[in-house]
Amino acid sequence: MKAIRRFTVRPVLPEPLRPLSDLARNLRWSWHAETRDLFQSVDPERWAASGGDPVRLLGSVPPARLADLASDRRFLRRLATATGDLNDYMTGDRWYQAQPDELPAAIAYFSPEFGITAALPQYSGGLGILAGDHLKAASDLGVPLIGVGLLYRHGYFRQTLSRDGWQQEHYPVLDPHELPVVLLEEPDGSPAQVALALPGGRRLHARIWLAQVGRVPLLMLDSDVEENDLGERGVTDRLYGGGSEHRLLQEMLLGIGGVRAVRTYCRLTGHPEPEVFHTNEGHAGFLGLERIAELCAGGLDFDSALEAVRAGTVFTTHTPVPAGIDRFDRELVARHFGPDAELPRIDVQRVLGLGMETYPGGEPNLFNMAVMGLRLAQRANGVSLLHGNVSREMFSGLWPGFDADEVPITSVTNGVHAPTWVAPEVFRLGARQIGVQRAEDALTVGGSDRWDAVADIPDQEIWELRRGLREQLVTEVRERLRASWRQRGAGTAELGWIDGVLDPDVLTIGFARRVPSYKRLTLMLRDRDRLMGLLLHPERPVQIVVAGKAHPADDGGKRLVQELVRFADDPRVRHRIVFLPDYGMGMAQKLYPGCDIWLNNPLRPLEACGTSGMKAALNGCLNLSVLDGWWDEWFQPDFGWAIPTADGVGTDPDHRDDIEAAALYDLLEQRVTPRFYERGGQSGLPDRWIEMVRQTLSLLGPKVLAGRMVREYVERLYAPAALSHRSMGPDAARDLAEWKTRVRAAWPGVTVDHVETSASAALAELGTTLGLRVRVGLGELGPDDVEVQAVSGRVDEEDHIADAAVVPLKPVGSAEQDGRWVYEGPLSLDRTGPFGYTVRILPAHRLLASSAELGLVAGPSEELVEAAGLLMR
Secondary structure (H helix, E strand, O other): OOOOOOOOOOOOOOHHHOHHHHHHHEHHHHHOHHHHHHHHHHOHHHHHHOOOOHHHHHHHOOHHHHHHHHOOHHHHHHHHHHHHHHHHHHHOOOOHHHOOOOOOOOEEEEOOOEOOOOOOOEOOOHHHHHHHHHHHHHHHHOOOEEEEEEOOOOOOOEEEEOOOOOEEEEOOOOOHHHOOOEEOEOOOOOEOEEEEEOHHHOEEEEEEEEEEEOOEEEEEEEOOOOOOOHHHHHHHOOOOOOOHHHHHHHHHHHHHHHHHHHHHHHHHHOOOOOOEEEEEOHHHOOHHHHHHHHHHHOOOOHHHHHHHHHHOEEEEOOOOOHHHOOEEEHHHHHHOEOOOOEOOOOOHHHHHHHHEOOOOOOOOOEEEHHHHHHHOOOEEEEOOHHHHHHHHHHOHHHOOOOOHHHOOOEEOOOOEOHHHHOOHHHHHHHHHHHOHHHHHHHHHOOOOOOOHHHHHOOHHHHHHHHHHHHHHHHHHHHHHHHHHHHHOOOOHHHOHHHHHOOOOOOEEEEEEOOOOHHHOOOHHHOOHHHHHHHHOOOOOOEEEEEEOOOOOOOHHHHHHHHHHHHHHOOOOOOOOEEEEOOOOHHHHHHHHHHOOEEEEOOOOOOOOOOOHHHHHHOOOOEEEEEOOHHHHHHOOOOOEEEEOOOOOOOOOHHHHHHHHHHHHHHHHHHHHHHHHHOOEOOOOEOHHHHHHHHHHHHHHOOOOEHHHHHHHHHHHHHHHHHHHHHHOOHHHHHHHHHHHHHHHHHHHHOEEEEEEEOOOOOOOOOOOEEEEEEEEEOOOOOHHHEEEEEEEEEEOOOOOEEEEEEEEOEEOOOOOOOOEEEEEEEEEOOOOOOEEEEEEEEEOOOOOOOOOOOOOOEOEOHHHHHHHOOOEO
16 A cells, blocks of 8 residues: 655654764764764664665664663763764864955855765766765865755656666655755744745745755755645756756756845854855856846846956856757746746846857857856856866857957866765775874865875785775675666576676776766777677786766667676676666765776866766776876876877767777776786785875875865955955946946947067067057047057967967057057067067956956957068067
8 A cells, every 4th residue: 555645753862862863964974984983883784774874774773772872881972972073073163264364254155966975865977976075175174165056856866777778767756854954944943935936926935955064054945845836846856857947947946046045044044144156067057146136126236236246256167068058048038037027127138148149159049057157257167277278268259359268267176075985994094104183184175295105005005905995896796786687677596697796806997977978988898809808818807897877868878878788798798897777976985996997088178077087096096098187187107097089170980989999908908907917026916006006196196185176266266256245345346337338338449550669670589678669549448447468479370379478568658649549568589489479458447357357359450460560480
């Protein structure tokens, strides 16, 4: 029989055990080993059955066991220690509190997904795991962050396989009362709510659930409330589900509802109001519109409010391809804003103008969430050095007239939260070397360029550690593989072969990630005979563990999964290659430490960063990857291998896959496997391999930390944004908006009319300084409104300047009779070879974050360039 209603019945903890509830409700347990050990000791079998979730554990422990623990003095001492430790962690000063006073009082961090722990399944892939690691690292550093997301009643899907290897999706219903979250409540005990206006007079209501991530509150909006009609209740049903309108409503709730949730949380708790708003990808971009509406309600006009909002907003883009950006039909967006819907006091055309693709090649009828995010943020970044370059190229149309390298998008390379991803065995090895506290600080705060103490760990200990982790992975894989085959319909009698799957002494390769086509799950299958030769080599075999989910609507991705599964089902190789369904955080935490090689073979440059290899590296796993994302930035032959790419413009995609697969096989056959299996000297150990593990830990370890990443965000983006926010009061915002309007209107009258230098010939010696004299027309503007610059550097055959040096020129005297101005300045010939210069005029204002901010630039006319020729060649 099926129940007609469901309740969650919570246990009543005896008074001495009440602190267990606080420990369970703070998700710090997900990265704090001592707290997890305490919960495991409550009931080891039920802890395993609960999937390591303290809330589920406490809901299942019998009262008799709780009564025993309440009188167990040893357990109560451990409980008191854990409680005191959490209190110190929550209240004590940390890195952020030791920084200068001008840092923001609070930062709101918006993301469509957060991967904190498998016990709170609100993530689909790298974006969510990155967001979760950002929150955890902010907590460890004491950064006053408020996370904002949605609570999806079905989370992301659970993946199983059919008998023939086809991906099947399942959407279990998540009851928030069984998750480590609590409702945010008003003083009278009623649930705190936010609401959005919908077309036709309807409203979308949402409750606010609070997950405590260490020191960081995470607010999650949930539309499954009685006040909503059935359609509105389903807005937060699934992560990345539904059609365009469904996604639009999710993103309006995240952005607009999220700001309202932050205001509610600060009102109820006294938390400082955020000075900086960080938009993690374009999904949350509507938050800027809500903040504009707040300021307009306080008396500012739209343009002034826009400047005030931009000053305190940071936008992070995670996609290297336009196809990865959410874009909506402009009519759909228009229907959801204006007098009959949300933000009724804001002109719908102003809303649409923020997201329209008004640049060459743009689609005028689409509303682009990333474009809106960039227009609403004064500071923006990509997530690796290479991705920053790709992003500047991709969005350069928003800054016409500027070279791509001057587009105001910087980069902060992602990092991973080491306490979450480092195996306990690896941590203990480090703690034996430098002590527990120093090891914890090294993994959380970071700050050093290298971990020198790794050099002192004996080879034997490193090798035993790596083998032990590999052995744990073999056990884990066999359990998961057996469960998968049972789900596929196999009987126990068919599965005896699984006891021989994988070998703890064989070189183990891991490949686990989402399955879009560009990540090339099946590149390893390109030449199956060569792959079989590697798997079955009599002296130097390899074994491969593969996992990953295809998007439910991506049949192409599902076919790739099926192709891989069918190969792994072949009785000849199934003991050497396995596909594990339902990749998630729980599996990942076993997979990264247990592999010797982490394989990554995307189409370059389509991997924005790719953090799975970072998590593997922190456990001494070596990376074998295409030079994309973070690996392009930090690869060294000392600690990994680079797969050569065939990314020439004319390369046929099929041929490119053939070339790069062959390069992968060559590396494995000729360099990777020989190094793993060679035994050196008297030790009988693979000493050259162990040295690469040592270099990975000591050189890559400090770089890949989320602590390093969050410190960079604080110093390079949050602190400047907070200063801009404080400088942008109502009067300053009005002045800046009026100035921009005046400059845009007058810009057609800004010209470079004449350029001359003191050079008398086309040759000069290195170190010479020439005098530059320029006549410019400023129209209705004055010298205070602009900066006139000399731009110089080496030139190519087409006279394009590379590695440009920029020198501001100074006005000489006052305007001439015809309104022209004369500017002068030095031009240093600081490089040999072909050398050139040009002159340009840019808008200048003290409140601009970048001289490219307005996308306006004036340079010499074609006629003037022709007359001038090149200065030096």
